[in-house]
Amino acid sequence: MTRGPTTMSMHSPQPLPLRTSQRGATLLELMVGITIGLLTVAVALGALMVSRGVSGTVSEASQLQQQASYAFRVIGQQLRQAGSRQLDPETAPDVHAKFYEPIKNVPVDFSGVTPVSGKDNPGTGEYALEINYQNIREFTVLEPTDGEYQIRNCLQKKAEDSAKNPDPMIVSKFKHNATDATLVCAGGSGAAQPIIQNVKDFTIQYLTQATDGDASAAPTYQYVNATTAGASWLKVYAVQVCLELEGAETIDTAGAKYKKCDGTEVDRGNKLRMVFRNTYHIRNHAWPTSS
16 A cells, blocks of 8 residues: 655744833933932921820910819818808807817917018019918818818828927918929928929919998909008908919910010010919808917
8 A cells, every 4th residue: 555745834933922022111211219218208207296295285285274273162162261250150140150160179370471462573482362260170080079080282282280289270271383483382380392293474463342431432452462452351351363284295386475474575485385373262251369
């Protein structure tokens, strides 16, 4: 059997596809990309710094407000009791109320002592505001017969000596310590202690009532300083306390102004400054000149 010739198909080789040429970014494109990246980072950092500054200012303002609130609470607690004495509840209904003896079996001389007093520019050992009232016994479950002395001064300390003998008077004294920017308080004895910080100024004004010698005339009221009020402390019917507090953060106030405790308008500077005022009525005026 004869086979025919085998036909072989000859295919010419297919050409390989050409590779597309690749090239990198030009120097100009690279510079543009870097610039955009740097601008993005700069904007983010700026926003972060602004956010931090606002957050710090808000936090500091809140801190100053809390300090002022605490100072007013301490001062107000003492001022509301200024001049108070304990009444005798056993007095018959048709008899004028009598005062208890301030301290059992201990005579007390009230002459020269006023419910409130102070100095405009207190020196060593002097205070801008001094508050006095009677130390009284309170009958408790533990001491139902003789009672015990529970009233405390501005430092939350009982008025007693080292032997636990009670003092006849509760005394609380306040002034501004400019050296360390604090408001300090002292009792009748012992060293003064700071109760708040960041204090720039501490000013006291006294509201006096006078009738100009005519008891039937309408009284006149006037805010005066300690020097003027000192002529008759018993005419003081209210005390206005002003606190100026200064923050530690540096801020941009752009020429803003504010009024100090004395009413003068000054530049705010580059610090957060806040002024707080509160007025307290003196409730007790039946203050004896002697025991």
